[in-house]
Amino acid sequence: MGAGIPSLILIAVVALLIFGPKKLPEIGKAFGSSLREFKNATKGLVDDENDDKNKIDNKVDDK
Incomplete structure (x- = not known):
């Protein structure tokens, strides 16, 4: 179900074509x-x- 290497390469190429090589580092950052x-x-x-749950558990233990 995950993206394979060929699809990641395709996405990178499309991004390079759309944004250009100068904008990609800025977008990545x-x-x-x-x-x-x-x-x-x-x-x-x-x-x-987790803090709220611990407070509730402590109140139950006190009773």
Whole structure:
């Protein structure tokens, strides 16, 4: 189901044709920083959820 090497090469060639060689590094950098921000935000949400669950578990244990 995943993308194979030929399809990744095709995507790279199409991107090169559409954006040109000067814009591709800028687009890659922007995509990487966006992905990093998304990862940090989702990690924060998971940490918050785990904290909430631990608080609930502690309240149940106290009763």
